[in-house]
Amino acid sequence: MSLECERLHSLVDKVPKCHIRNIDDVHIPGDGIYFITEDGESYKGFARIVRMGFNKKKGNLPNKIKEVLWGPSSFRKNMRRAVQKRYKNLKGSEEINAFLDEYMKQNMKIGFVKIRSSRVRKRMVRKFIKYLECAECYKPSAHWLGKSSSKLYIRKKGFWHLQNFKRSKKQDPDDIDLEFLFEKIKKLDNYQQ
Numbered sequence: 001m002s003l004e005c006e007r008l009h010s011l012v013d014k015v016p017k018c019h020i021r022n023i024d025d026v027h028i029p030g031d032g033i034y035f036i037t038e039d040g041e042s043y044k045g046f047a048r049i050v051r052m053g054f055n056k057k058k059g060n061l062p063n064k065i066k067e068v069l070w071g072p073s074s075f076r077k078n079m080r081r082a083v084q085k086r087y088k089n090l091k092g093s094e095e096i097n098a099f100l101d102e103y104m105k106q107n108m109k110i111g112f113v114k115i116r117s118s119r120v121r122k123r124m125v126r127k128f129i130k131y132l133e134c135a136e137c138y139k140p141s142a143h144w145l146g147k148s149s150s151k152l153y154i155r156k157k158g159f160w161h162l163q164n165f166k167r168s169k170k171q172d173p174d175d176i177d178l179e180f181l182f183e184k185i186k187k188l189d190n191y192q193q
Contacts, residue, residue: 002134002135002136002137002138004131004135004178005043005131005132005134005135005138006043006044006046006135007178008049008128008131008132008178008181009043009044009046009047009048009049010046011178011181011182011185012035012037012046012047012049012111013046013047014185015035015111015112015113015185016111017035017037017047017109017110017111018109018110018111019105019106019108019109020069020104020105020108020109020110021105021106023065023069023110028061028062028065028112029061029112029113029114030055030058030059030060030061030062030114031055031058031059031060031061031114031115031116031118031121032054032055032061032112032113032114032115032121033052033053033054033112033113033115033121033124033125034052034053034054034061034064034065034068034110034111034112035049035051035052035110035111035112035113036049036050036051036052036108036109036110036160037049037050037108037109037110037111038050038107038108038109038144038145039106039107039108039109040107040141040143040144041140041141041144041158042141043135043137043138044137047109048138048140048158049132049159050108050146050158050159050160051068051075051159051160051161052125052128052129052161053068053125053161054115054118054121054122054124054125055118055121056118056122058118061112065110069104070101074162075160075161076100078146078149078151078154078160078162079100079103079104079145079146079160080096080097080100081149081150081151082145082146082147082148082149082150082154083096083099083100083103083145083148084096085148085149085150086145086148087099103145113181113184113185114184115184120180124180124181129159129161132157132159133157133159138157138158139157139158140155140157140158144158146158146159146160
């Protein structure tokens with residue numbers, strides 16, 4: 001899985017990204033997959049993916065992103081717990097949330113790839129998460145905020161994700177979704193070669 005993980009990172013590296021602080025200035029497709037990277041985190045020379053996801057409801061990716069970043073999402077809850085544990089001097093929800101908001105705005109980037117089919121989005125994200133889980137060298141840096149998580153999986157794997165997907169009985173060849181992603185990325189307006 002290390003080769004697939006490296007290929008995924010090389011493809012996601014070509015996806016235009018913006019800092020979370022600029023999210024309101026960016027067009028988010030109605031349907032697709034999102035990838036989040038975090039400053040200071042790398043994998044084989046690429047910005048390391050620390051979160052990815054997709055929208056289930058048709059046309060809902062912009063709302064899904066807002067919920068993930070600023071709503072009561074598991075992503076935000078897990079980050080909040082890590083902030084609380086690492087920065088014990090922060091008192092009260094308001095102070096912790098303000099710190100987390102600023103941390104995300106300054107240190108995280110997000111990119112999107114438009115994919116219309118809900119079934120394809122779900123299959124791709126499941127498979128891509130499997131690549132990250134199984135890659136030998138996919139590890140967080142020593143200073144990564146997630147190292148302060150109360151969740152062992154997050155601390156060890158370096159991924160702000162806990163969703164355990166059921167394994168699909170039908171196994172597609174691993175390169176099919178990577179090639180599909182590559183074709184989608186090439187169609188982006190500001191594709192970076």
